[in-house]
Amino acid sequence: MSQVLDTPPHTPAPADDDLAALAARHGLSVSGARPSLPEYVRQLWARRHFITAFATAKLTAQYSQAKLGQLWQVMTPLLNAAVYYFIFGVLLGTKHGVPDYVPFLVTGVFVWTFTQSSIMAGTRAISGNLGLVRALHFPRAALPISFCLQQLQQLLFSMAALVVILLGFGVPVAPSWVLAVPALVLQFMFNAGVSMVMARWGAKTPDIAQLMPFVLRTWMYVSGVMWSIDKLTAKDHLPHLVTVVLETNPAAVYIDLMRFALIDSFHAAQLPPHVWATALGWALLAGVGGFIYFWKAEETYGRG
Template sequence: MTVDLAPPPVVVTAPLREPDPARLAAAHGLSASGVRPPLPEYVRQLWARRHFVVAYATSRLTAMYATAKLGQAWQVMTPLLNAGVYYLVFGLLLGTSHGIAHYIPYLCTGVFVFNFTQSSALSGTRAISDNLGLIRVLHFPRACLPIAVTLIQLQQLLFSMGVLGAIVLACGVPLTAHWLLAVPALLLQCVFNAGMALALARIGAKVTDVAQLLPFLLRTWMYFCGIFYDLRVFTAHAPHWVAAVLEANPGLVYLALTRYALIDTVTARSLPAHVWPLALGWAVVMGVGGFVFFWKAEEQYGRG
């Protein structure tokens, strides 16, 4: 079928141009398509899709290791192997464990908790671009995707926490009611991570280069969070403000709180100053800020 795009044929019916389309639309209760809903309405839509978010996260999680022979065993093996590698390098080869009682629980808590933030950030960046197919067909608040991505990481964290509990007990740390403090700490971290995933999802959807750059930024951040060593050893001789900035960084705050909850030799004195207000503040600022930032570009996702 060759189409010769000659001059247009006689238009049988002139395209109907309503004298006032906006008024006609208003008269019949039609709403403009592809326009970002106001924030309260957006939150309501998001709440209405909560089942979708949970079902999406669960299905993704089960599909994640579906092609691996060992299947779901990887949920537990991945954190274990991670901790093993870091123990080999930092505990045995470099010997940074000096002065830290219960080094293995200390290290594993750090690795698992920071990994939650790290992987939320990484998968948040790809939340939009990985799901373009879904976005271009179905209409739902796009914030579902970064939130679902965080939820997937949270589910993985819970597996890691099970492993961690076993490691900590095996190392002779007693199980006390103090462990319950880990619940609010991780919940706040989860809100922080969701906000960060939302913010990064918008940036990653617009500037695709971010996905290449982010792993380096995250690795740098990891070394500033005192996962393998007590950060104080390094900040002792640094100017006061450097120590204050490092201690207030959210990566360290949530990590310190979880360690404080689980390990009896980590005392309240070793925590950064004002640690609970800091944890709450970071969660609120990042959670709300990230959500609003993401919502501002709602109608732009999936373009092109």
């Protein structure tokens, strides 16, 4: 009887609205909650120095164990270009009818490598850095963006070798070289957007990283890296839809823009229709769309 009398009355649990009001009154928020999109952009901008420093550190460490060190940043795409030249240019004869084929090929390989490496690095941006994601609080988009920035820095190293090749094969310096800057900016936006999409997929399904090399290799073969899309589509033996797909392929668009900027024998007539508008459209679609798509899953990265 005394136990019944001494039992304190049951206190009902506070309602969710009461908890929300209490948290708001004391300035509390849910740990790890996704911020609004404008706030997320502000947080990302505030960590711009971290993004650039992280990208530079990754680039420096990439070949730190190799005796030739940073020379591999230039040698790797050059060796790839040499292999492609022997297989496609010599054995398959794709160099016939393509003026300045070596500059044509090397430019395509360098620009394609930028996209390929950015997407592959983005696929592993979250799943390969779980320790960092779980230990520190920062906008997770900083990781795929920093990896794309790392690949852009590596491309700039390669561009020095490309300039030497262009001059060595008689391609003169021209005012059109300035067009390489906006082309690279648009390609960076596209690469970063696709990388963020792949980072979200890779965070949930790490096996995607094993599949991507096959997808990217197929994409490379239809992007005109080793052969001229213009010459193929000019023969009128392809269905119209195939021609449109080949000409609007984003990888091919950015490769063609870089070739047009750097190689004087690559004329405007060889570019697909409305090429700059297409390049801008892909950059905005992938860059903005990929960023929003990645942001929507911000709360899930590093959990589970």
